[in-house]
Amino acid sequence: MIAEIPRYRESALLSPSEKAAIHYAEILAGDHRAASQELFDELRRFFTEPEIIDLGWRIVTFVGYGRFIHALDLEVGKTCALQSGTSH
Numbered sequence: 001m002i003a004e005i006p007r008y009r010e011s012a013l014l015s016p017s018e019k020a021a022i023h024y025a026e027i028l029a030g031d032h033r034a035a036s037q038e039l040f041d042e043l044r045r046f047f048t049e050p051e052i053i054d055l056g057w058r059i060v061t062f063v064g065y066g067r068f069i070h071a072l073d074l075e076v077g078k079t080c081a082l083q084s085g086t087s088h
Contacts, residue, residue, distance in 0.1 A: 017046035021055060028056060029063045 004011040008022045020042050027035050043052050069076060 020046050024052075024055060025059045025063075028059045 001013060004013050005022060008014055008019050011019070014022070024039065024043060027039060040052070043055075047055065
């Protein structure tokens, strides 16, 4: 199923609601200024307002996490030891 994500619009394996959610993620992760009334009209066909907000929050949390990890050049799953003398 994950292999379908790059071609989600044409996928026969993904439901219309899954396609809408992926489209939302694509917009929020990429050109967030492209979020339009049409996008939210599409989302409202499948999700309630609270679900749209929750889904958006989850998307931006994971996008932000990924960007943070990348910016610090960290390895996912590894721990970052504090250097001696580091204050909290």
